[in-house]
Ligand SMILES: O=c1ccn([C@H]2C[C@H](O)[C@@H](CO)O2)c(=O)[nH]1
């Protein structure tokens with residue numbers, strides 16, 4: 001964890017935040033996922049006139065990661081466009097846990113770039129995951 005460049009990961013999330021499509025909430029979010037290969041996959045939130053059909057930045061970044069052939073998370077950064085640190089929603093916490101264990105660090109950032117590093121386990125304690133399911 002100590003050799004992860006969180007400043008760079010937050011910067012990647014901040015850069016992709018500019019691409020967010022959020023005309024309804026006007027809350028722009030960027031996410032960046034560092035994977036074991038060292039690659040960084042990014043995503044931004046994509047809203048919809050049918051509000052529940054919108055997608056979070058983290059979810060879009062996960063799709064990019066999977067399309068890129070990576071399936072494990074080394075670290076995550078999420079940045080919003082408000083004064084408070086942007087914490088992933090409940091659904092995204094579950095989606096992140098699918099690809100990263102409880103110890104994976106998550107940098108949660110406010111609009112000004114200020115951030116704190118927590119873990120997936122902090123965000124989703126006692127998570128239900130793939131290990132709960134019987135082998136197929
Ligand atoms: O961690 C978060 C929190 C919110 N949003 C999006 C969903 C919606 O488009 C907007 C307002 O909730 O922000 C994200 O993408 N990630």
Ligand SMILES: [Zn+2]
Nearest residue numbers: 056089091092
């Ligand atoms: Zn979400």
